[in-house]
Amino acid sequence: MTAQLQVFVLTIFPEMFGTPLRQGVVGKALNDGIAAVQVINLRDFARDRHATTDDRPYGGGEGMVMKPEPLALAVQQARRQATAVPRVILLSPQGRRFTQEVAAELVHKPSLALVCGRYEGVDERFRQRYVDDELSLGDYVLSGGELAALVIIDVLTRLIPGVLGCSDSASNETFSRNLLKHPQYTRPPRFEGLEVPAVLLSGDHEKIREHRLLASARRTLERRADLLPEAHFSRDEIVLLQRHGLWHEIEAAAKRHKKP
Ligand code: SAM
Numbered sequence: 001m002t003a004q005l006q007v008f009v010l011t012i013f014p015e016m017f018g019t020p021l022r023q024g025v026v027g028k029a030l031n032d033g034i035a036a037v038q039v040i041n042l043r044d045f046a047r048d049r050h051a052t053t054d055d056r057p058y059g060g061g062e063g064m065v066m067k068p069e070p071l072a073l074a075v076q077q078a079r080r081q082a083t084a085v086p087r088v089i090l091l092s093p094q095g096r097r098f099t100q101e102v103a104a105e106l107v108h109k110p111s112l113a114l115v116c117g118r119y120e121g122v123d124e125r126f127r128q129r130y131v132d133d134e135l136s137l138g139d140y141v142l143s144g145g146e147l148a149a150l151v152i153i154d155v156l157t158r159l160i161p162g163v164l165g166c167s168d169s170a171s172n173e174t175f176s177r178n179l180l181k182h183p184q185y186t187r188p189p190r191f192e193g194l195e196v197p198a199v200l201l202s203g204d205h206e207k208i209r210e211h212r213l214l215a216s217a218r219r220t221l222e223r224r225a226d227l228l229p230e231a232h233f234s235r236d237e238i239v240l241l242q243r244h245g246l247w248h249e250i251e252a253a254a255k256r257h258k259k260p
Helices: 024-031 068-081 100-106 124-130 146-159 205-223 225-230 235-243 247-257
Strands: 005-011 035-041 087-097 111-115 133-136
Touching: 005 068, 005 146, 024 035, 024 146, 035 068, 035 146, 068 111, 068 124, 087 100, 087 146, 100 146, 111 146, 133 146, 205 225, 205 235, 205 247, 225 247, 235 247
Parallel strands: 005 035, 005 111, 087 111, 087 133
Antiparallel strands: none
């Protein structure tokens, strides 16, 4: 089978990828050949006998900077091995934010190369010459891009058709339609005095669907009203939300959070 997602990871810590990539959904997708991840050790492209991949910053200052040559050679190696020209993505707290929407865009790229920075980051000239895109996981600083690369691989893999057991699982998840997912329950029906909502035990699928949509809408209003400008509802859903006095609130929140 040809992998539907091909990812190269460029790192000085290849050992960080072994265990995480063997577990759960990602482990199975890699094992089944639906996705392929190749970890490239940047040290293999260092020129000296100490396999040096970093050096002191010109102009002085704290920390070390990743040298451009090993990074460039590793990208060239990924290009040679790739089935299509890989999109080179630098993990960086200065990049655009990695969201479900960005993931949905990236999963259609035939090949990706994720560059994991360390220390103070990478030499600017490597970024200028080789990097197509920069992604940040969020407004905080990680010690390296490896955990960010693992997050991106995990999120993208879930989006490949057929990877999740039920074909529409990913489309029902939080963020897929800019609504948070409804609360979930499993057995037992009573836990520490708390009951599962009776409608979920009723077997009435239409009522359950309605209950879940209302719960999703309430939760999104409470926690992430900023998602609502991009949330879309069918005509039937709007009627239901109106009947429960939520539609007015949703419209008001969407207006409040709409970007100018
Ligand atoms: N000195 C850099 C700065 O202030 O922008 C931070 C460097 S950080 C310690 C080392 C590496 O971790 C970065 O080059 C990047 O690859 C990765 N990294 C750190 N925070 C990240 C984030 N929020 N998202 C993605 N990658 C991140």
